[in-house]
Amino acid sequence: MRDDAPPHDVVCHVGLFERQALWNDRPVTLGGIGGVATRPDRQRSGLASAAMKQATACFAREGKDFAVLFCEPHNHAFYRNLGWHEFGGAVFCEQPQGRIRFAVMATFVYGLQLAPRDGTIDLRGLPW
Ligand SMILES: CC(C)(COP(=O)(O)OP(=O)(O)OC[C@H]1O[C@@H](n2cnc3c(N)ncnc32)[C@H](O)[C@@H]1OP(=O)(O)O)[C@@H](O)C(=O)NCCC(=O)NCCS
Numbered sequence: 001m002r003d004d005a006p007p008h009d010v011v012c013h014v015g016l017f018e019r020q021a022l023w024n025d026r027p028v029t030l031g032g033i034g035g036v037a038t039r040p041d042r043q044r045s046g047l048a049s050a051a052m053k054q055a056t057a058c059f060a061r062e063g064k065d066f067a068v069l070f071c072e073p074h075n076h077a078f079y080r081n082l083g084w085h086e087f088g089g090a091v092f093c094e095q096p097q098g099r100i101r102f103a104v105m106a107t108f109v110y111g112l113q114l115a116p117r118d119g120t121i122d123l124r125g126l127p128w
Helices: 047-061 073-080
Strands: 012-023 026-038 066-071 090-095 098-101 106-111 120-122
Touching (some): 012 047, 026 047, 047 066, 073 106
Parallel strands (some): 026 066, 090 120
Antiparallel strands (some): 012 026, 012 120, 090 098
């Protein structure tokens, strides 16, 4: 932390979620990632990469089947470099109007006990 930074200043955030979901109708426990952000003046110094590695290590310790996040094209390379893969199948989720196919952003997966690349993920709830 810089000398002039306020104490307990947040410079990077990675949110971890747990979700009981389905992959090809098989019950799975997902580790969800969301709210990944580094304060602009601290970007490109390895903070988000370090936090993401801690997050997937945490999911592995907890026995999650695999991890999932949603991201926009300009961040695909960042996640690919951390070992995540774009999910090639269909993702379904709940919205106020009912169950829909989620296609607003790409879904990326990180393999743990399972390493799904295609098929159908049903989030059985809202996206995070
Ligand atoms: C994406 C973001 C979280 C990266 O945070 P960061 O702390 O700067 O990331 P890191 O410093 O760990 O970056 C590690 C490496 O990834 C690279 N990188 C960072 N953002 C990248 C991107 N969008 N695309 C490709 N590479 C990227 C860095 O250059 C660095 O590479 P290097 O080690 O070869 O120098 C940050 O740019 C950010 O907060 N963006 C705005 C919010 C956002 O888009 N969040 C993601 C929502 S899915």
